[in-house]
Amino acid sequence: MTYSLLIGQKSYSSWSMRAWLSFAPFDIAVTLHMAEIYGDTFRDTVATFGGHRTVPAVRTPDGGLLTDSIAIAWHVAEAFPDRGVLPTDPVLRAEAQSIIAEMHSGFVDLRANCQVNLRNAWAGFQPSDAVLADCARAEEIWAKALGRSGGPFLYGDFTLADAFYAPVATRFLTYGLPMTDVSLAYAKAITTHPAFLDWRADGLKETKEIGRYDKAPLQRIPFPTFS
Ligand SMILES: N[C@@H](CCC(=O)N[C@@H](CS)C(=O)NCC(=O)O)C(=O)O
Known part of the structure; x- marks a missing residue:
């Protein structure tokens, strides 16, 4: 089973x-x-x-x-305590658990205004101050963790913290939200991970769009991809 x-x-x-x-x-x-x-x-x-x-x-x-x-x-x-799903260092592990929980309960304005869409990106999206505040907090979390780990993921190798922040990173790409070079490198790492690539490839085979996620009259542009 x-x-x-x-x-x-x-x-x-x-x-x-x-x-x-x-x-x-x-x-x-x-x-x-x-x-x-x-x-x-x-x-x-x-x-x-x-x-x-x-x-x-x-x-x-x-x-x-x-x-x-x-x-x-x-x-x-x-x-699965031996699969590296969380950092082993107790201080980093506690931090990872905290930022996972923060993601789960927070980033309300980003989530409400920038729905995940891996099919295309939208040109000309104007983020509100509340959305930008959520973006700033995400970038603060990423900069701290990546500055310490050296990347490519928050704690070096991929952990559950990256699983939770992956759809935050893709929102930056879908909505063209302003991001630092450090955040862009992180978004690239997330969206070129094999598990993400498999997920998105399957998603692109889905034919039905969700109307309420349509951002017309914003223009559809390709979802950014990286090699
Ligand atoms: N707190 C829940 C949220 C789950 C959630 O809201 N899922 C959405 C899909 S992304 C859903 O099922 N929406 C359908 C609905 O609310 O009817 C979790 O973390 O799993």
């Missing part, structure tokens, strides 16, 4: 991306199941899986149920 993970559309579901990146980069086998967020069958699909109203949800091999992304992350950290 492996883990079962219920996700939303890969182009759009930021919380699902976090859950996927809590397994795949650490070589933890997981079977994916799809529920179409904002689709007619969403509630029923989630309920049939055993979840509660939202994705992601995880069924563990021994029958446990996790219905929130931070619970999934903490479970992975507990169940």
